Amino acid sequence: MSSDSSSSSSKPLPPGMVIGPDGKPCKICTAFRNWKPRVDKSKQPPNAPAGQQKTAAMMAAFASGTGFTASQSQAQSQSTIGVEPTRPANCPPDVEQLGNATWTFLHTTAAYYPEKPTMQHRVNMLSLLRALPVLYPCSTCAQHLGENMKAHPPDVSSRTALSKWLCEEHNEVNERLGKEKFECTIEKLDERWKDGPSDGSCD
Structure with missing residues (x-):
């Protein structure tokens, strides 16, 4: 191993950075906010565009959990601490965007899977x-x-079974990430992925 690679591997990784199987930082395994360094607003030139300053303050309020209801003083104080970079729309997906898109595809596919699937559907x-x-x-x-699929094999016997299996798998990931779990009843799943809420807000 070269001294170059050993010195780079000895450097501490930024929080949230994931190492891939090749031993290098894995971009697709890491959230954009952990890949890009935080921006220290106190070190930015004073002539930064007003729109950029406003966006940074808004993102700081959002990142701190105060959301868009934060007062201007709160947002400004957060912006001096450092804010997460805004991910440009034309960037490749990060782990969160890829995960959200994948779960959306899988849950929606399950919602339209037949209740009585043929053998070909199951295969x-x-x-x-x-x-x-x-x-x-x-x-x-x-x-x-x-690993999860080995412990809990997919149930493709019906639309209901598949939808619930996917929900439980998704909840396992949510639990590992410290996120809220979703109620895995077919009524809630259909409301989220197929029919929309009964109040017609998605119609």
């Missing part, structure tokens, strides 16, 4: 799910999913 769905631990770009996510 195709199992092929899709079994391909994820092999092909998913985030290697750590793929490994976790593969």
Whole structure:
């Protein structure tokens, strides 16, 4: 191993940075906010565009959990501490965007899966799910999913069974990430992924 690689590997990693199977920082496994360094507003030139300053203050309020209702003084004080960078729309996906898109696709596919699937439906769905631990770009996510699928194999016997299985898998990930769990009843799942709320707000 060269001294170059050993010195780079001995450097402490930024918080939230994930190492890939090649031993290097994994961009697709890491959230954008952990990949890009925080911006210290106190070190920015005073002639920074007003729009940029306002956006930074808003992002600081949002990142601190105070949301968009934070007072201007709160937002300004947070902006001097340092704010997470705003991810440009034309960037490749990070782990969060990829995860959200994947879960949306899988839950929606399950919502429209037949209640009485044919053998071909079952084979195709199992092929899709079994391909994820092999092909998913985030290697750590793929490994976790593969281990979970071995412990709790996919249930493709019906639309209801598949929807609930996916919900439980998603909740396992949410729990690991410290996120709120979703209620895995078919009524709640259909409301979220197929029919929308009964108040018609999504119609």
